[in-house]
Amino acid sequence: MVKKRSFGFLVMIMSIFLLLLAACGDDGGNESSGGNDAEAKEDVELRVVTTMAGTDPAGEVFETLLEEFKKENPHVSIVNESQSADAGTIRTKINTDFTSNNEPDLMFYFNTVDAEGIIDAGKVVNLEEAEGVDLSGYGEMLEQQRYEDGNLYAAPQTGFYEGLFVNKKLFEEHGVDLPTTWEKYEEAIKQFSETDIIPVAASTEDSYYVVEHYALAAGGAENYNATLADKNAAWAEGLDNIGKHAEMGAFPEDAGTIDLAMASNLFHQEQAAMLYEGSWAWGSIPEEVAEHVEVLPMPIYAEGGSTGDVVGGASQGWFISTKAYEDENKKDAVVKLFNFLTSEENILRIAEATGQVPAKGSLSDLPENIAAGHKMVDEAGSVLTPINDRILPEAFTLIRTSVPQIVSGDKTGKDVLEEAAALE
Amino acid sequence: MKGDRFVIFLFLAPAFLISAVFLYYPFFENIVQSFYNTDGFFNSEFIGWDNYKRLFEDEIAIGATLNSLELMLYVAIFQVGIALVLAVMVDSIKHGVRFFRTTFFFPIVISGAAIGLLFTLIYNHRNGLLNEILVNLGFERIVWLTEQSSLYMVAIPTIWSYVGFYFLIILTAIEKIPDDFYEAAKLEGITGFQRMTKLTIPLIVSDLKTCLVLAITGALKIFELVYIITRGGPARSSEVLGTYMYQKAFDDGAIGYGATLAVLMVVIGLSLAFLTNTFLSNKDEVTY
Numbered sequence: 196m197v198k199k200r201s202f203g204f205l206v207m208i209m210s211i212f213l214l215l216l217a218a219c220g221d222d223g224g225n226e227s228s229g230g231n232d233a234e235a236k237e238d239v240e241l242r243v244v245t246t247m248a249g250t251d252p253a254g255e256v257f258e259t260l261l262e263e264f265k266k267e268n269p270h271v272s273i274v275n276e277s278q279s280a281d282a283g284t285i286r287t288k289i290n291t292d293f294t295s296n297n298e299p300d301l302m303f304y305f306n307t308v309d310a311e312g313i314i315d316a317g318k319v320v321n322l323e324e325a326e327g328v329d330l331s332g333y334g335e336m337l338e339q340q341r342y343e344d345g346n347l348y349a350a351p352q353t354g355f356y357e358g359l360f361v362n363k364k365l366f367e368e369h370g371v372d373l374p375t376t377w378e379k380y381e382e383a384i385k386q387f388s389e390t391d392i393i394p395v396a397a398s399t400e401d402s403y404y405v406v407e408h409y410a411l412a413a414g415g416a417e418n419y420n421a422t423l424a425d426k427n428a429a430w431a432e433g434l435d436n437i438g439k440h441a442e443m444g445a446f447p448e449d450a451g452t453i454d455l456a457m458a459s460n461l462f463h464q465e466q467a468a469m470l471y472e473g474s475w476a477w478g479s480i481p482e483e484v485a486e487h488v489e490v491l492p493m494p495i496y497a498e499g500g501s502t503g504d505v506v507g508g509a510s511q512g513w514f515i516s517t518k519a520y521e522d523e524n525k526k527d528a529v530v531k532l533f534n535f536l537t538s539e540e541n542i543l544r545i546a547e548a549t550g551q552v553p554a555k556g557s558l559s560d561l562p563e564n565i566a567a568g569h570k571m572v573d574e575a576g577s578v579l580t581p582i583n584d585r586i587l588p589e590a591f592t593l594i595r596t597s598v599p600q601i602v603s604g605d606k607t608g609k610d611v612l613e614e615a616a617a618l619e
Numbered sequence: 620m621k622g623d624r625f626v627i628f629l630f631l632a633p634a635f636l637i638s639a640v641f642l643y644y645p646f647f648e649n650i651v652q653s654f655y656n657t658d659g660f661f662n663s664e665f666i667g668w669d670n671y672k673r674l675f676e677d678e679i680a681i682g683a684t685l686n687s688l689e690l691m692l693y694v695a696i697f698q699v700g701i702a703l704v705l706a707v708m709v710d711s712i713k714h715g716v717r718f719f720r721t722t723f724f725f726p727i728v729i730s731g732a733a734i735g736l737l738f739t740l741i742y743n744h745r746n747g748l749l750n751e752i753l754v755n756l757g758f759e760r761i762v763w764l765t766e767q768s769s770l771y772m773v774a775i776p777t778i779w780s781y782v783g784f785y786f787l788i789i790l791t792a793i794e795k796i797p798d799d800f801y802e803a804a805k806l807e808g809i810t811g812f813q814r815m816t817k818l819t820i821p822l823i824v825s826d827l828k829t830c831l832v833l834a835i836t837g838a839l840k841i842f843e844l845v846y847i848i849t850r851g852g853p854a855r856s857s858e859v860l861g862t863y864m865y866q867k868a869f870d871d872g873a874i875g876y877g878a879t880l881a882v883l884m885v886v887i888g889l890s891l892a893f894l895t896n897t898f899l900s901n902k903d904e905v906t907y
Contacts, residue, residue, distance in 0.1 A: 287869070290660035312661025393745070400852045449744035451853025452764040461745060589871035596866075599854040603766065 239528040241519070242274045244289065245303035246511065247545075249279030252478055256548045264535050271528045277303075293318050300519035300529045301536075306340050306349035306512040307584040314348050319514040321346040327530040328515070332539050336509045336554040339580070349512025350537050353551035356490075356507035356572045357404050357581065360462065360470040360480075364487035365392055373489075374469070377412060377496035381440075387468050388444030395445045396467035399437065399598040401455040404471035406595050407506050407581050408493040409433035415500020416577045423586045423619055426612045429497060430582075434594070434601055434608030441602040451599035474507075474568055477550045490568045492575065505575040509554060510584050513537055590615040646885075652878035659874030670879040679855055680880065683863040684887070686770055690859060691838035691891075693774040694781075699830045701778065702785035707815050709786075710793045720790065724783035731780070735847030738776045742848065769849050769857035777844050781837070785830045792826035793819055828899040835895055839888045860884050 247257040254277065261273050276299065278285055286309055292298050293313050304310060313319055322328050323346065330337065336351045359374065366373055366383070369390060374380035387394035397405045411419045413436060414429025421427040440446070447453065447461060462470040463481055470476070480488060495502045513536060519529045535541065539555040546553035550565045552572055561569065572578060583591050593615045600606040653670055657663040674680050709719045726734065741748045742763040750760040764772055796819065804818055820827070842861035845851060851858035851866070860880060868877025 286872070290658075294660045312658065316661055400850055447745060448760070448762045449742075449764055449853075451766075452769065452849045453743070454850060457739075457743070464746075466745060589867070589873050592866065592871050596852075596855070599852055603854050605854065 237270045238272070239270060239525055240272045240274060241301060241525065241528055241532060242276060242299040243301045243303075243532075244285075244292070244299040245275075245277040246280035246285055247303065248277035251279060252548045253545045256545050260536065260541055260544070264532060268528065268531065271532070273532070289313070296518075298516045298518055300516055300525060301532055302514050302516070303352065303511055304349075304514060305510055305584075306351075306514075307510050308586075308588065310349070310514070313514075314342055318517055319348050320517050320520045321348060322350055322515070323347050325515065325520060325530065327527070327534070329534045329537070332555045334554065339508050339578075340512050349514050350533075351509035351512045351554040352537070352542055353546045353549060353553055354507060354509040354572070354578075355474045355551055356505050356568060356575075356578070357407060357471070357473045358490040358505065358568070358571065359408065359493055360472050360476065360488055360490050362462070362465060362468050362484070362487050363489055365465060365468045369468075371468075373491065374494055375491065376502065377494045380494050381443075383468070384440055384443050384445040393447050393461055393467040395440075395469045395471070396458045396460075396462040397446045397450055397471060398453050398455050398458045399441065399446060399450040399602055400452070400596055401458070402437070402595045402598045403455070403581075403583055404473065404506075405437060406434070406598065407583065408471050409436050410582060411493050411500075411504065411506060411579070412436070412495050413497055415495050415497035416504045416579055417499065418497065419504075419506075419579050419582070423582075423590055423612070423616050426609070426616050428609075431608035431612050434598065434611060437598055438601040438604070438608075451602065474551055475549065477565055477568075485562075485564060488564055490564070490571060492571055501576050503571075503575055504577050504579060505572055506581050507552075507572060507575075507578045508580050508584075510581070586615075587619050590618045593618060649878045649881055652875055653882050655875045657875040658872040659868075666875070670876050673876065674879050674883060679858060679863060680860075680883070682855055683851075683858040683860050684883070686857060687839060687841070687859045687861075687887075689770060690774055690777065690841060691835055693771075694777060694838040694841075695831055695834045697774075697778045698781050698834050699785050699827065702782050702789055702830070703820075703827065705782070705786050706789035706793055707819060709790060710819075711811070720787070723786045726780045727783045729780070731843035732847060734776050734780050735844045738772075738844070738848050742772060764849055764853065764857075766854050766856040769853060773845050773848055773857050776848070777838075777841055780844070781834075785834065788826060788830055789823060792823040796822050828895075831899065832892055832895050836888050836892050839884055839891075860887075 247253040336354050340349045371383050371386045372379045374383045384394040410430045410433035413433035418427050418429035461467040492503050492505050519525045542553050542555045597611040655663050656666045845859050845862050849857040851862045864877050864880040867873045
């Protein structure tokens, strides 16, 4: 009897839960039939995904810009789903969104191998053919965005550069010449390794910028632009040079296990004299240290190469999704928002916050060291797309994570390149 | 009886559904993906057994498997061993049992990422805790994470962080042993050491077996401590299957090959769990 009663009680509880669940269900269908049709057509909701979030100083300015746009266009509401690029999860988000037919209407994303699948699937529009899209005022950074099919799918916002960040104060204190030539760079490693100062703050495993710059130094621009399939001898020589310099004491003793952030800390704490990084690194260098820091182009020793060539470009751009563009309700709003965000005034506002090189116009009143970085790019013989952005990610990971084995003598640069090329 | 079955089914259904959606389906999908050269999204090409062929020729995967097995050995021996010793010691004291129980269990509640960061800062060459102590005592700095030592250095926090879990299981098992057994043995003139080897351990052997199976299968899932402390280095010397799979699937976007590594992990895990259960079968178990 007790059993029967408890079973009845259980069924009752479950029925209540079912009713509650049903009550929570989507009743959107009823709502839409009762709403004002004219008003619904006018109201537009746009989803925007960018990397301007988290610790990115552009995040705050971007939020302000969105608020300003909404004020000017009260019928447009914007869902900002930006997330930091730090952990690489933005790639998973974008890919998941696009494959599940849930793509953002406008996105600021990597226009590198990361976007190839999206572009090839026709998920983003060719900006040059898109009605109403304003691409005027751009410099050569726009051309760098051109895809292999000759179309333009992304419009840049700011450019970046990579270089050798040097702490001039430490160089002066130790009477060492700034590394403006390869010989001086090697001499600086030698002299600093005899002191308590680490010559180059680097991780040999998390060694993106070290690998890039050593390949550039050994090969110059021409060899740097080679493909992985070429198994370029200058790239191999560059990798071997890392091993040679590690032996000279160029890097921290535990360079094989620390990550780039930990290595950068040594530079931030003035325990290291040099650091390979990108222009975004300025934001993380403490102010009192940054005033002694200058960025130099990688000294190139290759025959035919010229010091001054810089690794950089604009690897991110604004994309309009085909789905939003083909949606009559959204088309005008998404194009308007695109034009608003890529206007010279707004690009400069974002560039001002990050210290990056703007894709339109130029910044004035910059701190001396950041202005010097911009000047380095202006004067560069050529601005070269990073190897990392051009080759299969798996192959680049293999190259950079094999550097500790080159350092320990287990492998040579040539072996590593052959292994990496086999992955492509 | 019929009604009971219905209720049983009803209560199991939510758990089964959740497992099906979040465990069985992804696992099945993982096996499917392992036959593709895919980034998991736009690029996907069926390549048959190629990922498996690659797996057996991949020196890094073989090294990572061996490292995982070595780490498993340390974990099984030391996590359960130290937990047993601590549990016996805590059981034999009269005061402060609660204090020790809390203290030993404490690392369990700290997230793996925090422990990883803690030990990164302890081992750091330039500014780490250990080297600061050495420098202050007038010694030279030591590189703690070398190709020879990195796996041991990762094993230390791995063992430390989970000892408390097994300690608690074993201590609870010891506390369940009726006092009459000890009283009778005391009358027979048993010594402290004999009490442990002849009485306590034989009576908790089934709990020890459970701990061993958990430790062995859990060792395959080790990821965050290695990823944070050594990043699998230097020169892959502490790479384990978890970190290598993560690198392939998420850093490199090689989801297909990452899925193949995941299948390998499951196969090793299931085989070892089966072997452990077979070798530690409960034939001669003492019950009370």
